[in-house]
Amino acid sequence: MNTVFSHMTMSLDGYIADPQDGCGELFDWYNAGEVEVPARDGHSSFQVDAGSAAMLRDMLAGTGALVCGRRLFDHTNGWDDNHPVGAPVVVVTHRPPRDTTAWPRTTFVGDVAAGIAAAREIAGGKDVAVASASIAAQALDLGLLDEVRVSLVPVLLGAGIPYFAGLARSPHRFEDPTVVVGSRATHLTYAVRRD
Template sequence: MTKVHTHMTMSLDGFIADPNDGIDELFGWYGAGEVTVPTTVEQFTFSVDADSAELLRGYLANSGALVCGRRLFDITNGWDDHHPMGPPVVVVTHHAPEDADRWPRTTFTDDVTTAIERAKEIAGDKDVTIASAAIAAQALDLGLVDEVHVSLVPVLMGEGIPYFAHLGAAPHRLEDPVVIPGTGATHLQYAVRRD
């Protein structure tokens, strides 16, 4: 059965990037170990500890579709139509790029509910990953998220882009986490409570 989860690397004070979209303080754990985990894009290979490697291999094997917002899509140039995790991407945007045909594996839609529905269709029996803070918050408010995943990095950034902000339907209650200790990051996986 398809599961919808969010996954972000986050600082201890709740930020997924600095105010200028910088991630240098956060993504060091992707190169902090001895176990090599190749992605579907040759230039992106992780070198992590054994437990983080198992986690990343699971994400790679189970990713059926990825949902993001237009901002992340633009910052990454749409990953040149091939996200390192491998799956097709669904972008939530009110204005698709004029040259959208440059990204044939990418779907553009104008609302979160439609994006999740489309991503589930694309994913089949694999998982849908939401990789955008704003989209994750909206999807959580809409009751569309099954799990929240955090790779928690031991840094305090002081300011930046928060993982979850301006939640309209808070509080959202989560089950106790599955905790995977790693080098440079502690990985937390929380099932969303449905009560």
């Protein structure tokens, strides 16, 4: 069965964006090295260090669908229907666009459980990435998240959008992390404990 994971780049104080949705130096690690990793959208690439490159290649190759919320979808203009992971996108929203045919690689669903189920089906045997903080928190509370992945960057934002906020069923517990030390980011993968 495929793994459902969330992956976010996060500041040391737990934020994935500043109060204005800016990612600024949080994403510096995507251009902090000598190794080119082509995105799967066919249009962009990353320049990262060797450790980050291996992690990024594995994540890109293993992802068969991505789940996000309407806010991120709107903020990115739906990645022009071609997310950098190269996989179809499932958007959890109560207000889908009027013309969903304009987004042939995007599926719109009404709740998180339906979104994860749709993404699993679309992904086949590949992994499902959850790319919105709110959706990741809801999926964790519903027991639908298998892993939490954090690319931790050496900056303190002081305020902003937290990775996990408003959890309904905390505390959540995790196994010890696997750690990849990179340039401008330390990549942590935590398996969700099921006890």
